[in-house]
Amino acid sequence: VEASIPEPQREAWTKNQFDGFKNKDEFEKEVVRHVETTLARSMFNCDDVAAYSATALAFRDRLIKDWNKTQQRQTFTDSKRIYYLSLEFLMGRALDNAMLNVKGKDIAKSALDELGFRIEDIIGQENDAALGNGGLGRLAACFLDSMASLNYPAWGYGLRYRYGIFKQEIIDGYQVEVPDYWLDFNPWEFPRHDVTVDIQFYGHVRKSQDANGKTVANWEGGETVTAVAYDMPIPGYDTPSTNNLRLWSSKAASGEFDFQKFNSGEYESSVADQQRAETISAVLYPNDNLDRGKELRLKQQYFWVAASLYDIVRRFKKSKRAWREFPDQVAIQLNDTHPTLAVVELQRILIDKEGLEWDEAWAIVTATFGYTNHTVLPEALEKWPVGLFQHLLPRHLQIIYDINLFFLQSVEKRFPDDRDMLSRVSIIEESQPKMVRMAYLAIVGSHKVNGVAELHSDLIQTTIFKDFVKIYGADKFTNVTNGITPRRWLHQANPRLSELIASKTGGYDYLKDLTTLNKLEQYVDDKAFRKEWAEIKYANKVRLAKYIKSTLDITVNPAALFDVQVKRIHEYKRQQLNIFGVIYRYLQIKEMSAEERKKQAPRVSIFGGKAAPGYWMAKQIIHLINNVGSVVNKDPDVGDLLKVIFLEDYNVSKAEIIIPASDLSEHISTAGTEASGTSNMKFVLNGGLIIGTCDGANIEITREIGQENIFLFGTLSEDVEDLRHNHTYGKHAVDSGLQKVFDAITSGKFGDANDFGALVSAVRDHGDYYLVSDDFQSYIDTQKMVDEEYKNQEEWVSKCIRSVARMGFFSSDRCINEYAEEIWNIEPLAV
Ligand code: CBF
Structure with missing residues (x-):
C-alpha cells in the first residue's frame, strides 16, 4: 500500500505527521484547543466534564497513532490473529488506563493543576463502560489488556449496547434498577459508518441446483438489519501495540424511516422498523449465570456473530489464500456459549456461499474455534427451543441438524452398544419442546474446550461433559486458570502500593512479569517495610470510609477490620451465609458484658453487588442486608464493634476503591459452584486476606x-x-447457631418477618441446596480465628505481604500466553 502512494504526496503526508504532546506546555495547548474548538467552550465555562473531555481527547490523539500503526502492521505482515468473541466486555473507565499505557499522566496532572483542575476529579467524570454483568465480562476486558500488552494480534468483537448493566439504587432497603445510558460523550469509540453488514433473520430455505447439478440452499425472505461497526482502541502497557475492540450497533437496513408511510400521515409506524432494528443492540441482558431464553437475546447473538464473521472472512479473503489456510490465519475463541452460533455461521458461509464440500468446511471450522466454559450451573447452560430457531434462523437449524447427524453417526460407530449415549450427547435434546444444547454444539464445533480453574476444568470433564471426554479423548479438554491485569488491579487501583512494590522489586517491570513480586518476600520481616505497607492499607481504608460517609452518611472506623463481599448477588455465592453470620455476631455482641465487648475486634461488614432484576431471592438477600444494617448501625450497645454497609451500584470503578481497602474478603460459594472467581485474585494482590x-x-x-x-x-x-x-431423603437438622439467627429474623427484629420467610425456609424446609446450614458452624469458627489473628497486626501484615509476593501466577498475561500456545497457536508480533 505504501508503495502505491506517489513520492511527493507521501512526503506531504509524512512531514505533516501529528505527534501529540511531548511536555506540559504542549499538553495544555492541546487541552485548550480541544476545549475551544472540539467542544466549542471557553475558559469561562469549562467545567470538570469539559476538562475530562478535552483531556481524554488529547490522550486519544496519542493513542490513535499507535493504533493505526499496529493495525497497518498486522495487515501488512498478514500474521495470524485471535478474535475474541464475547457478548460482554466490562471495561470500566478508559482515561486512567490510557494515561498509564501511552504515558504522560504526570504531565497531565501538572498541566491540569495549572488550568485549575484536580486530575482525580477529572478521571472521576468518565462513565464506566459497563457492557457486562460480572466476572465473565471483566475477564474479557483483562484479556484485551493482556493481549495488547503482550503484542498479540488480537481483536475483540462484541455488541455496542446503548444501555449497559443497569444502575442500582437502594430505596428503603430494596434494589431499584435505573437504565445506564452511558454514551452521552464517549471519546473512546470511533463510528465506522463505512463498515456495515446486512444481517438476515426469519424467512425460509429454498433448495435449488447449481450449474454443476449440486444442490444448494438459498436462505430467502425475512427481514434484514444493518450492523454498523464502532471501534475502540485497546492500548498495551509499555508497548505501542494497540489492538481493536469492534462493537456492533444495529440500525434499520432500509435507511432512516419509511418515507411512504411518513408521507401518507402514518408518522408513528413510519419509524417502527427503525426502532425494532435498533432494539437489537439496545440493552445488555442483566443476568449473570442465568439463562432466560428470550428471543431478542438469540437475535442479539446471531446479529453479532454474523457481523463479526462477515468481517473476519472478508479480511481473510483479501489475503487471497486457499480456504484450508483459514485456521492458519484465524483463531476464534468463544467466550462461553453465547457466540456458539458462529460455528454454524462459518459452516454456512463455507458451504452455501463459498461452495466448499461439507467435510472440508467442517475441518476448517473445528480447527478455528476454541470454547471456554465458565460455569457448571444447570440454570446457566444455554438451550434454545428448536421452534424458535426454525422461525428465526431456518437455515442454521438445518445445518445444526446435519452437524448433529454426522456427530451422532461417528459416536454410534465408536460406541455401538451404548444407545443411551446417543441421546445423552445429542445436540438436540428430545424434550418437550425440543431444545438445541449450545454447550454441546460448542464442544462439537471446537478443537479445544477449556475450563477456567483447575477444579472447574476437572468438574466439567467428570460431570457435565464426561461423555464428550470419552468420545474425543481427554486431550481436547484443558484448563486455563483465569488471571487479572495487574495494570488496572494494582497499579491504577492502588498507586501507593504499586510505588512501594516498585521501590523494592527494581521498578515497574513487575507490571509486565508479575512473578517478580516474589522479591517482596525478603521484606516480610522488615519492620519499616511492614509499617509502610500498613500505612498504605490504612490510607486506602480512610478513602473508603470517606466514600461510605459521603454516600450513606454512616461513619465507620478505619481501624476496624474491613470485611468485604462484593460480587453479583447469587444464592450460590452465598451472601446469605455472610449476612446470617453477621446477625450471629450481632446477637453475640448483644449478649456480652461491657468487659467482654472491650475485647472484641471491631468489624465493618461491607457488601455490594447487583441482583438480576428477575431474581427475587437475590433481591431478598439485598433487602435483608440493608435491614440488618439499619438495626445494627444505630444500636448503641454495638457502637463501633459492628457496622453493616451495603454499597450501592457496585461496578468496576467502585471496585477500584473498595478492593485496596479490604482486610478480609469473602469468597464463600458452595464448593463446586464458582467456576473460578477473579475478585479473589484482586483482593489478595492488593494486600487483603x-x-x-x-x-x-x-x-x-x-x-x-x-x-x-x-x-x-x-x-x-x-x-x-x-x-x-x-437433605432431600434424610433428616436435615438446622445448625443450632443458625437456628438462633432464624429465630431473630422470624421474630421481626429486622423488619417484617414475612419478607424474609423464603430465605429462611430455603435452608430450613426446602433442602438447603447451597449447604448454608452445613457450612455455618465452620464459617463462624473460622471468622473467630480471623478476629483473633487480626489482633496481631504484625503477623497479619506479614501474611499479606507474603501472599502478595506469591501472586505472580494470577496475571492475565500468564493466562493469555497459555491460550496463545495451547489453543490459538499464535505468536506475538514484534514491535
Ligand atoms: O471465568 C470468568 C468468570 O465467569 C463467571 O462470572 C460466569 O459468568 N460464568 C463465573 O461465575 C466466575 O466464576 C468466573 O470467574
Missing part, C-alpha cells in the same frame, strides 16, 4: 500463597452431592 471455601481459583490461590495465609472452611466439592441427597 481471604476467607473462602475450597472452590474455584481459591484452591490454586491457596496452593500458591500457602494454606497458612488463607482462611478456608466448609464442605469439599466431592461431598456436596451426598449432603444434598441426605
Whole structure:
C-alpha cells in the first residue's frame, strides 16, 4: 500500500505527521484547543466534564497513532490473529488506563493543576463502560489488556449496547434498577459508518441446483438489519501495540424511516422498523449465570456473530489464500456459549456461499474455534427451543441438524452398544419442546474446550461433559486458570502500593512479569517495610470510609477490620451465609458484658453487588442486608464493634476503591459452584486476606500463597452431592447457631418477618441446596480465628505481604500466553 502512494504526496503526508504532546506546555495547548474548538467552550465555562473531555481527547490523539500503526502492521505482515468473541466486555473507565499505557499522566496532572483542575476529579467524570454483568465480562476486558500488552494480534468483537448493566439504587432497603445510558460523550469509540453488514433473520430455505447439478440452499425472505461497526482502541502497557475492540450497533437496513408511510400521515409506524432494528443492540441482558431464553437475546447473538464473521472472512479473503489456510490465519475463541452460533455461521458461509464440500468446511471450522466454559450451573447452560430457531434462523437449524447427524453417526460407530449415549450427547435434546444444547454444539464445533480453574476444568470433564471426554479423548479438554491485569488491579487501583512494590522489586517491570513480586518476600520481616505497607492499607481504608460517609452518611472506623463481599448477588455465592453470620455476631455482641465487648475486634461488614432484576431471592438477600444494617448501625450497645454497609451500584470503578481497602474478603460459594472467581485474585494482590471455601481459583490461590495465609472452611466439592441427597431423603437438622439467627429474623427484629420467610425456609424446609446450614458452624469458627489473628497486626501484615509476593501466577498475561500456545497457536508480533 505504501508503495502505491506517489513520492511527493507521501512526503506531504509524512512531514505533516501529528505527534501529540511531548511536555506540559504542549499538553495544555492541546487541552485548550480541544476545549475551544472540539467542544466549542471557553475558559469561562469549562467545567470538570469539559476538562475530562478535552483531556481524554488529547490522550486519544496519542493513542490513535499507535493504533493505526499496529493495525497497518498486522495487515501488512498478514500474521495470524485471535478474535475474541464475547457478548460482554466490562471495561470500566478508559482515561486512567490510557494515561498509564501511552504515558504522560504526570504531565497531565501538572498541566491540569495549572488550568485549575484536580486530575482525580477529572478521571472521576468518565462513565464506566459497563457492557457486562460480572466476572465473565471483566475477564474479557483483562484479556484485551493482556493481549495488547503482550503484542498479540488480537481483536475483540462484541455488541455496542446503548444501555449497559443497569444502575442500582437502594430505596428503603430494596434494589431499584435505573437504565445506564452511558454514551452521552464517549471519546473512546470511533463510528465506522463505512463498515456495515446486512444481517438476515426469519424467512425460509429454498433448495435449488447449481450449474454443476449440486444442490444448494438459498436462505430467502425475512427481514434484514444493518450492523454498523464502532471501534475502540485497546492500548498495551509499555508497548505501542494497540489492538481493536469492534462493537456492533444495529440500525434499520432500509435507511432512516419509511418515507411512504411518513408521507401518507402514518408518522408513528413510519419509524417502527427503525426502532425494532435498533432494539437489537439496545440493552445488555442483566443476568449473570442465568439463562432466560428470550428471543431478542438469540437475535442479539446471531446479529453479532454474523457481523463479526462477515468481517473476519472478508479480511481473510483479501489475503487471497486457499480456504484450508483459514485456521492458519484465524483463531476464534468463544467466550462461553453465547457466540456458539458462529460455528454454524462459518459452516454456512463455507458451504452455501463459498461452495466448499461439507467435510472440508467442517475441518476448517473445528480447527478455528476454541470454547471456554465458565460455569457448571444447570440454570446457566444455554438451550434454545428448536421452534424458535426454525422461525428465526431456518437455515442454521438445518445445518445444526446435519452437524448433529454426522456427530451422532461417528459416536454410534465408536460406541455401538451404548444407545443411551446417543441421546445423552445429542445436540438436540428430545424434550418437550425440543431444545438445541449450545454447550454441546460448542464442544462439537471446537478443537479445544477449556475450563477456567483447575477444579472447574476437572468438574466439567467428570460431570457435565464426561461423555464428550470419552468420545474425543481427554486431550481436547484443558484448563486455563483465569488471571487479572495487574495494570488496572494494582497499579491504577492502588498507586501507593504499586510505588512501594516498585521501590523494592527494581521498578515497574513487575507490571509486565508479575512473578517478580516474589522479591517482596525478603521484606516480610522488615519492620519499616511492614509499617509502610500498613500505612498504605490504612490510607486506602480512610478513602473508603470517606466514600461510605459521603454516600450513606454512616461513619465507620478505619481501624476496624474491613470485611468485604462484593460480587453479583447469587444464592450460590452465598451472601446469605455472610449476612446470617453477621446477625450471629450481632446477637453475640448483644449478649456480652461491657468487659467482654472491650475485647472484641471491631468489624465493618461491607457488601455490594447487583441482583438480576428477575431474581427475587437475590433481591431478598439485598433487602435483608440493608435491614440488618439499619438495626445494627444505630444500636448503641454495638457502637463501633459492628457496622453493616451495603454499597450501592457496585461496578468496576467502585471496585477500584473498595478492593485496596479490604482486610478480609469473602469468597464463600458452595464448593463446586464458582467456576473460578477473579475478585479473589484482586483482593489478595492488593494486600487483603481471604476467607473462602475450597472452590474455584481459591484452591490454586491457596496452593500458591500457602494454606497458612488463607482462611478456608466448609464442605469439599466431592461431598456436596451426598449432603444434598441426605437433605432431600434424610433428616436435615438446622445448625443450632443458625437456628438462633432464624429465630431473630422470624421474630421481626429486622423488619417484617414475612419478607424474609423464603430465605429462611430455603435452608430450613426446602433442602438447603447451597449447604448454608452445613457450612455455618465452620464459617463462624473460622471468622473467630480471623478476629483473633487480626489482633496481631504484625503477623497479619506479614501474611499479606507474603501472599502478595506469591501472586505472580494470577496475571492475565500468564493466562493469555497459555491460550496463545495451547489453543490459538499464535505468536506475538514484534514491535
Ligand atoms: O471465568 C470468568 C468468570 O465467569 C463467571 O462470572 C460466569 O459468568 N460464568 C463465573 O461465575 C466466575 O466464576 C468466573 O470467574
